[in-house]
Amino acid sequence: DQQVKQNSPSLSVQEGRISILNCDYTNSMFDYFLWYKKYPAEGPTFLISISSIKDKNEDGRFTVFLNKSAKHLSLHIVPSQPGDSAVYFCAAPGPLGNEKLTFGTGTRLTIIP
Amino acid sequence: EAQVTQNPRYLITVTGKKLTVTCSQNMNHEYMSWYRQDPGLGLRQIYYSMNVEVTDKGDVPEGYKVSRKEKRNFPLILESPSPNQTSLYFCASSPGTGGGYSNQPQHFGDGTRLSIL
Numbered sequence: 405d406q407q408v409k410q411n412s413p414s415l416s417v418q419e420g421r422i423s424i425l426n427c428d429y430t431n432s433m434f435d436y437f438l439w440y441k442k443y444p445a446e447g448p449t450f451l452i453s454i455s456s457i458k459d460k461n462e463d464g465r466f467t468v469f470l471n472k473s474a475k476h477l478s479l480h481i482v483p484s485q486p487g488d489s490a491v492y493f494c495a496a497p498g499p500l501g502n503e504k505l506t507f508g509t510g511t512r513l514t515i516i517p
Numbered sequence: 518e519a520q521v522t523q524n525p526r527y528l529i530t531v532t533g534k535k536l537t538v539t540c541s542q543n544m545n546h547e548y549m550s551w552y553r554q555d556p557g558l559g560l561r562q563i564y565y566s567m568n569v570e571v572t573d574k575g576d577v578p579e580g581y582k583v584s585r586k587e588k589r590n591f592p593l594i595l596e597s598p599s600p601n602q603t604s605l606y607f608c609a610s611s612p613g614t615g616g617g618y619s620n621q622p623q624h625f626g627d628g629t630r631l632s633i634l
Contacts, residue, residue: 410559413557438622445627445628446627446628447521447607447609447624447625447626447627447628448560448607448609448623448625449625450622450623450624453622493559493560495560503548503565503567503573504562504565504573504575504576505550505562505565505575505623506562506576507552507559507560507561507562508559509557509558509559510559510560
C-alpha cells in the first residue's frame, strides 16, 4: 500500500523554465511533508518542507504547494537550472504518534540546457 | 564536518553469510534510521531509532536487525542475507528534538551498495 505516490517517474524541462514535480498521498492523517533531492552516488539531501497548517512554503527558487482537500503537493522550481537535474523524493512523517517516514518512489528531473 | 558515515560502501557477498553495515554520525543526533532504495520503489524505511536502546520497525524490517547501544552508532545486521536484500542502503540521522522526530530534515550517508549472490 503506497501511501505516498509520485506518479511521474521522469520529467524533462528546458533550462530557465518552471519544473513542477507532483506528489499524492492517501493518508489524511499526514500533517507534514518534506522534499529531498538526490544526485547519483550520493545520499538524499533535504530541500524544503511544509506543514499542513500552510498551503505554500517558499525558499528561493523552490516553492512547495499543499492542497489538503486533494491530498496533493507539488514542488515548483523556477527558474530551472542544470544543477537541478536529480531525483526528487517527497516524504511524509508519522502520522502523529508514529515516527516512521514514508517516501514516494521519486521523480527523475532532467534539465535540458 | 557534520556527517553520517556508512561502511562498507560496496559489498558483494553470498547467501547466508552474516554481515553488518555500520553507520556513525557525529552530530549528536537522537533519531537514526535505515532505508533501502530499489528501482521503482523509492526509499523504504527498514528500522528507526529515537534514542539509545529505543528502536522500532519501519515498513520493511523483515530479515534485518539493528541495535542502538551508543547514540552515534546504528549498525544494520543481516543475519542470513538473501538475494532479495540486494539493494542500495542509506543510513540517516536527525536531531529529534523540538517536537517530532521524523518530521525533521534528515542527514543521509552516501549509501552502501549490497549485492547478495
